[in-house]
Amino acid sequence: MEQGVRERFDVIVVGAGPAGxxxxxxxxxxxxxxxxxxxxxxxxxxxxxxxxxxxxxxxTLIPDFRERAPLERQVRKERIxxxxxxxxxxxxxxxxxxxxxxxSYVVLRAKFDKWLAEEAEKQGALIISNVQVTELITEGSGKxxxxxxVRCHDDEVYANMVIIAEGANTVLLxxxxxxxxxxxxxxxxxxxxxxxLKPEVINDRLGLNDKEGMAWLTLGDMTDGILGGGFIYTxxxxxxxxxxxxLEDIGKANRSIDDMLGAFTSHPSIAPLLKNAQxxxxxxxLVPEGGYMSMPKLGGKGYLVVGDAARMCMNLGYTIRGMDLxxxxxxxxxxxxxxxxxxxxxxAVSKLYEKEIKNSWLGKDLKLYKHMPQFxxxxxxxxxxxxxxxxxxxxxxxMVNGKGAEPLMKKMMxxxxxxxxxxxxxxxxxxxxxx
Amino acid sequence: xxxxxxxxxxxxxxxxxxxxxxxNLIRTGLPSIVNPFDMHALEAALTVKDQHPGSRVTxxxxxxxxxxxxxxxxxxxxxxxxWLITDRAFGGADTLATSYTIAEAIRHVExxxxxxxxxxxxxxxxxxxxxxxxxxxxxxxxxxAQATYVCELSVHKxxxxxIVKREHEHGYEVMxxxxxxxxxxxxxxxxxxxxxxxxxxxxxxxxxxxxxxxDIPTIDQSRIGxxxxxxxxxxxxxxxxxxxxxxxxxxEEGIQKILELxxxxxxxxxxxxxxxxxxxxxxxxxxxxxx
Numbered sequence: 001m002e003q004g005v006r007e008r009f010d011v012i013v014v015g016a017g018p019a020g021x022x023x024x025x026x027x028x029x030x031x032x033x034x035x036x037x038x039x040x041x042x043x044x045x046x047x048x049x050x051x052x053x054x055x056x057x058x059x060t061l062i063p064d065f066r067e068r069a070p071l072e073r074q075v076r077k078e079r080i081x082x083x084x085x086x087x088x089x090x091x092x093x094x095x096x097x098x099x100x101x102x103x104s105y106v107v108l109r110a111k112f113d114k115w116l117a118e119e120a121e122k123q124g125a126l127i128i129s130n131v132q133v134t135e136l137i138t139e140g141s142g143k144x145x146x147x148x149x150v151r152c153h154d155d156e157v158y159a160n161m162v163i164i165a166e167g168a169n170t171v172l173l174x175x176x177x178x179x180x181x182x183x184x185x186x187x188x189x190x191x192x193x194x195x196x197l198k199p200e201v202i203n204d205r206l207g208l209n210d211k212e213g214m215a216w217l218t219l220g221d222m223t224d225g226i227l228g229g230g231f232i233y234t235x236x237x238x239x240x241x242x243x244x245x246x247l248e249d250i251g252k253a254n255r256s257i258d259d260m261l262g263a264f265t266s267h268p269s270i271a272p273l274l275k276n277a278q279x280x281x282x283x284x285x286l287v288p289e290g291g292y293m294s295m296p297k298l299g300g301k302g303y304l305v306v307g308d309a310a311r312m313c314m315n316l317g318y319t320i321r322g323m324d325l326x327x328x329x330x331x332x333x334x335x336x337x338x339x340x341x342x343x344x345x346x347x348a349v350s351k352l353y354e355k356e357i358k359n360s361w362l363g364k365d366l367k368l369y370k371h372m373p374q375f376x377x378x379x380x381x382x383x384x385x386x387x388x389x390x391x392x393x394x395x396x397x398x399m400v401n402g403k404g405a406e407p408l409m410k411k412m413m414x415x416x417x418x419x420x421x422x423x424x425x426x427x428x429x430x431x432x433x434x435x
Numbered sequence: 436x437x438x439x440x441x442x443x444x445x446x447x448x449x450x451x452x453x454x455x456x457x458x459n460l461i462r463t464g465l466p467s468i469v470n471p472f473d474m475h476a477l478e479a480a481l482t483v484k485d486q487h488p489g490s491r492v493t494x495x496x497x498x499x500x501x502x503x504x505x506x507x508x509x510x511x512x513x514x515x516x517x518w519l520i521t522d523r524a525f526g527g528a529d530t531l532a533t534s535y536t537i538a539e540a541i542r543h544v545e546x547x548x549x550x551x552x553x554x555x556x557x558x559x560x561x562x563x564x565x566x567x568x569x570x571x572x573x574x575x576x577x578x579x580a581q582a583t584y585v586c587e588l589s590v591h592k593x594x595x596x597x598i599v600k601r602e603h604e605h606g607y608e609v610m611x612x613x614x615x616x617x618x619x620x621x622x623x624x625x626x627x628x629x630x631x632x633x634x635x636x637x638x639x640x641x642x643x644x645x646x647x648x649x650d651i652p653t654i655d656q657s658r659i660g661x662x663x664x665x666x667x668x669x670x671x672x673x674x675x676x677x678x679x680x681x682x683x684x685x686x687e688e689g690i691q692k693i694l695e696l697x698x699x700x701x702x703x704x705x706x707x708x709x710x711x712x713x714x715x716x717x718x719x720x721x722x723x724x725x726x
Contacts (some may be wrong), residue, residue, distance in 0.1 A: 131511075131632050153632075
């Protein structure tokens with residue numbers, strides 16, 4: 001295999017996560033010559049998330065994904081819990097009425113991302129794993145600076161456009177000076193454990209039918225008052241249990257995040273669910289939490305930024321989204337590049353992409369909730385005082401002793417005063433407005 | 436120079452588990468890798484190629500069709516050609532039948548490229564069978580000189596000589612060997628390189644040639660596969676656990692412990708407390724499997 005004149009590609013995608021792979025899929029579908037470079041042993045090998053994908057954007061890419069994708073369970077039950085000490089207050093919502101475009105599924109990334117990459121390969125994308133992109137190659141300076149290719153140690157490869165889908169840790173963008181350093185307040189760290197259990201046992205313990213799944217989010221003192229929370233997602237024959245904790249204050253925590261997770265899995269309301277389950281996996285990953293306000297420039301001459309690298313994640317506390325945004329951003333990037341290739345005007349592509357993002361639901365959703373990350377960060381009560389307040393209220397409602405009853409309103413007011421009535425109202429108002 | 440590397444796809448034994456009841460290997464879900472010692476053999480061949488421009492590295496393995504994955508990995512590191520010896524008739528072979536089959540396939544490849552191999556590189560052993568037999572047996576079968584457990588290597592093409600340093604239990608041996616030569620590599624020989632982008636692209640597109648029974652009509656069919664394998668595995672068992680390892684947190688604690696033990700059991704054997712003993716390794720009483 002002697003190497004003569006090196007071939008060029010129309011597009012190079014850095015990273016075979018859902019954003020990069022979706023872009024490659026759509027590009028290859030339209031006969032664009034695309035190379036994807038992934039540093040993991042296989043696509044998905046280095047990726048991790050809690051577990052849920054809202055599949056509306058996947059459906060626009062692969063309409064028959066339900067028959068083909070490795071989906072664990074369809075989410076039909078949602079739980080939100082507020083924990084304080086050994087107490088936990090839980091809201092559960094169950095539905096049998098989910099419209100096709102509202103569906104969401106629990107997936108395991110090692111399987112799902114690999115599948116999506118294989119689908120992109122079937123469309124004609126060239127996907128190379130186990131090779132790390134070490135540098136973006138640029139030429140020119142100032143406003144005329146342009147990304148013209150990538151370097152993988154000693155090897156160089158060139159293309160008309162580079163899609164940067166490097167994920168949450170934006171090393172390449174930062175080293176090339178295309179984005180600033182990532183502020184810690186916009187990032188969180190997630191840790192996750194996967195416990196195997198028989199599917200029937202999962203069904204019995206959570207009241208699920210076959211193939212039905214649950215997404216269970218918790219917040220409260222399990223994160224030592226730091227921004228974050230716990231999660232549980234049902235896979236077919238296992239449970240994904242984990243925590244996400246804001247990076248900025250992690251140094252001030254009394255416990256390590258692993259200890260927090262240990263306390264969470266042995267919490268009296270969680271431990272029975274995991275009884276006799278076998279721990280199979282332990283993983284950790286960075287999570288962009290800053291939302292709209294933390295998004296970098298989405299592209300420039302010769303490059304576009306998609307997915308986690310572009311901070312396209314949303315955490316509203318009760319809904320966490322990332323993969324659907326990633327796939328949509330990949331599709332938008334591909335559409336913009338297609339237009340650029342058609343009109344032989346690649347310099348218009350980054351503006352076009354930004355416009356695609358802004359005008360689609362992606363940009364609108366991100367913008368709508370742009371104040372949420374700040375609200376969560378500025379309202380520490382959510383993770384300590386309020387969980388205790390809520391559980392105390394529940395105690396007042398449900399506990400009966402022989403010492404004589406008190407009017408419920410009086411009890412509630414006493415609890416509210418302990419938090420500070422005006423603070424409570426102000427935080428509630430701010431919270432509602434940021435939604 | 437024509438350089439050949441013999442590799443084997445093996446289950447990643449760092450993640451191996453035995454069924455506690457049957458003592459059989461649980462193979463489901465076990466990732467496959469290229470035998471780690473073979474990676475050093477490949478690196479040695481690639482280094483010789485780098486030092487002798489115009490050389491060519493060919494990789495060969497015997498196994499089921501999915502062993503192509505292992506060959507592709509070698510191509511992504513810079514090997515030029517790859518061959519898969521695959522046929523149901525070759526299945527179930529022990530080391531003797533395996534090395535005979537591989538030697539016959541090597542002769543077949545030499546006929547195809549119309550050149551003999553100057554050097555053949557093997558790993559010193561495979562991590563699944565640990566026999567260290569196939570490399571030397573291939574050399575015997577081909578009537579070629581061999582140097583096993585090589586930890587240093589320098590090839591002098593002009594004089595047709597190779598200087599190797601061999602690893603022993605109690606030291607080293609430096610010797611001079613003629614070309615053509617088969618070497619088996621230890622981990623000290625080199626540090627395997629990482630896959631390159633262009634090599635990975637070429638590996639992805641490469642069409643791996645298969646060598647089947649039909650391709651080697653002159654092969655002695657009584658010497659291949661299960662029928663050609665004199666090895667019989669009598670019993671596979673898990674050695675009994677030795678005494679437990681105790682992890683101590685400080686030197687002081689260690690001293691305390693030693694004094695305690697010395698006082699209680701004067702003069703007993705403490706081999707069992709040794710750290711790093713491998714209580715889960717399985718032992719095969721009579722060697723089986725290929726390499």
